[in-house]
Amino acid sequence: MSNHQPPCDDDAVEPIEVFPERELDLRAGADACYKCTTCETSCPVAAVDDEFPGPKFQGPEQWRLKRKEDADIDDSILSCSNCLRCDSACPSEVPLAQMHNEARGEYVDEQMNKLSREYLRNRILANYGLLAKVGSKVPRLVNFVMGLSVTRKLNEKLLGLPSEREFPAFATQTFREWWRERGGAQVESDDKRVAYFHGCYSNYNTPEVGKAMVRVFEEFGYEVLVPEQRCSGTPMFANGMLSDARRAAETNVESLAAAIDDDADIVASCTSCSLSLRKEYPELFDIDRIDDVSEHTYEALEYLRIHEDLESAVTDAEVDHPALAYHAPCHARNQGLDRQAVELFREVDGVAIEDVGDSCSGISGTYGWKAEKYEASMAMGEEMFHHMEQSDGEVGMTECPTCAMQMEHGTGYEIKHPLQVLEAAVVSE
Amino acid sequence: MGLESDVLVIGGGLAGTTAAISAAREGADVRLVSHKKSTLRQSSGLVDALGYVPKREDGESDLGSGSGSGSGSGSERASESTLRGPVVNPYDAIEDLPEEHPYSIVGSEAVAEGFALFDELVGDAYRGGHTDSNALVPTFGGTVKPTARYPAATAAGVASDERPMFVVGFRSLSEYDAGALADGLSASGVPFPVAGAEVKFAEAFRDDAKITRFARALDDDEPIDGVPARKALTTAVEPQLAEFADSVADASDIRVGFPAFLGEDRADQIREELGDRLGAEVFEIPMGPPSLPGLRLEDLLLEQLDAAGVSFETGVRAVDRTVGTDGAVETVVVDRNGTGVPYAADAVVLATGGLIGKGLQSDRKRVTEPVFDCPVAHPADRYDWFLDDAFGDHPFARFGLATDNRLRPVDPSGDGEPEYPNLFAAGAVLGGADVAREKSASGVSLATGVVAGRGAAAVANDTTLEANR
Ligand SMILES: Cc1cc2nc3c(=O)[nH]c(=O)nc-3n(C[C@H](O)[C@H](O)[C@H](O)COP(=O)(O)OP(=O)(O)OC[C@H]3O[C@@H](n4cnc5c(N)ncnc54)[C@H](O)[C@@H]3O)c2cc1C
Ligand code: SF4
Ligand code: SF4
16 A cells, blocks of 8 residues: 555646647547537636636637637636536537647746746645645644734735635644554455545545545445545646646556556545546546546545445435535536435435535636636625525535535535535444 | 436437436436537527428418418528428328328327426426417517427517517627517518617627626626616617607507527516516517527426436436347446446437437448447438538438337338337437428427337336337
């Protein structure tokens, strides 16, 4: 078990090179667009931001323009939140997400001033894992300082982080520290084995999610591996920092491929992490065994639903749980996982769950962490806040850590991860 | 293994939804998987049964002339040469369809059942269920179109109503030209005075602002340059409307049509408020894509799927199947962003849509059905797929699966034996109908969805399966 490695060592801050390995040709994708505008009716940013020309422009139109006259990438690409709703919507196999990611990378690389406050701020947000690594060394101090209103004001001034937002608290013990302390896996098995991709957030901020994941899988008889890993890359794609993402991806693919050779499938508890490993990696990078990793990656609950009779396991369970207002993250939607928690938990005695609708939460990872986007972010979230407040109970549930932040920020509710509810239902004390 | 169900429906459009709910009502445990959003998002939100049928050889006159509404010809260009209509009663016209048409296969009773189910599912969000006759509804292209069900938001705009009509357009919305629309309606002989004008609204938005942006501003009554959106809109319309009122005999009875973007979540409220402010009844004119009425219908149907206890997933594509020794489909392999996941089911409904929905695929040589590899009949020479006339009777429009009378796909050149005993097909993936010209798309999806859904439930409920060979 390779649990002795440091989790994230994103200490690389150096000039960026873009797609050095291969030139992407997205012409076929651009030609596949028949201008049906389905993508535009799905874009949460276009619905609130007058300035944003929408996904069809960001994708096929921009690509067409570029091909004709070598035009610059339009700066509106930075307003795309990478929610991927347009990508799920397009009936015509236009690879919108891939086009946006490529365009963002090219924009940041060739047109953005590397000394600007915006670039610096985006770079910091994109490399949250690095920040968290430092922060979690002295969690109490950092939590205290970041909570001060004077710090928040300063953050807004110097870094363009919205002063309205509260910085997420660091856990006093990271998931990996806990894992080491408990002596790694408690269950050994040759035929049921998973490698847990915990990502930065459940390591540094919500280790209870990681612990729930381990306990649930062990309850079903799985041996859990916790391989070396870095950030999944999602915040890097969303900020056009593609070479940062590539470096992280190289580490992850190598270490996860080794776990596959050890007969493990990969499971993630964050839907942006699973999406990144499954879809964005093979779309953007050409790394040895990247497809292998993609094919073996699952979201944790999804994996159990496929391999175990989870429905029976939960129908027999009885939990005393407050009513849950569930929000499906956009990145769960893109993987077809937006309904699984609702469908599963409605079978459980004592758990009342309500889907709060199909709007985007509006935070979209780092998007809502930019002062200039804060207002749009809250406008997008409005519908979700409203539905949450209408629903019974004051506990929310979602798979995505930043959606959870937004839900909490907009309503003051406590937010759970489905794995924590599942833990309550199936793990015996 | 967790992913098992009695019935698996592939495709989340009108046909898939109908099939899933029908199967669930027969007591089956149903799961639906869909790759992308359905074509409802692009559709006008009008639910057609049958508006035009092939011309008869015997030279009998049009069924449609003087069609109760006195609305003239209907003026759909597509209908001119080889079709007749608009038909008054779709059920009466079914017998004029070719025998390979899905309506001919399932029969008019199934069509009625499809619409009855639709009426039940959408409740008072739709109108038209009180009669078997088609309604005539203005479209944004300035034509009048025969349709079986129309959104409540559109009700005040039907062409059989004789109240004067004022049509509003926006300078910033280039897809929609109110003046041309009004002229078109006049030219098609509608029995009421009609005029249109473009007004200034939301000029503060960017030139090519998205239609969802307008809808959102009205939903939230968001201030635009300091004035709440709904008020700003009516203020812009008032002077033009007053001018129109001066030109008609009975100014107290005017109805005002807007492009169909009056809100997504609070549409009823917005229409009412605008109506109160303008002192006129307000309605929406269905638009081409992007379509809010289509989107609203999609939302409604998803709620109904949920209420029926159907499990559903979107964002996933069926890519392959495994077949048992008895020739039946055992599992459908679904791609979840790179990971292949098998879904087991006793019976499967294929409702993946036509060439647009990607249920059928074509290259320069062949048309194929990619999930089950069911054969699709089409002329061998690609040049025989089309006609020169853009609105003509193109063979490709009728491409699709051939089935037995229970909607199980068969080889069109074979002996009529089903390809798989437990596979049923519904909606635009079926061949034999030219739904765009006939104005029958939604009706075909509803009728065949009901029949395929029930057929699949019957197979699933019958454990031996033998009875279904
Ligand atoms: C522009 C436009 C305008 C229209 N206007 C009208 C109108 O005015 N009146 C009217 O009655 N009808 C109209 N229609 C037709 C109507 O909206 C439906 O398209 C029709 O009823 C067909 O429905 P369907 O369910 O068979 O297919 P679709 O709506 O095409 O749905 C097929 C679904 O299957 C999914 N799918 C495809 N392949 C796979 C796979 N391998 N795995 C999983 N899922 C898959 C697709 O993503 C899609 O969601 C219009 C359609 C279009 C495109
Ligand atoms: S990824 Fe999301 S924000 Fe970006 S264009 Fe697509 S729908 Fe809009
Ligand atoms: S949904 Fe796809 S085909 Fe339609 S306009 Fe957008 S990119 Fe083009």
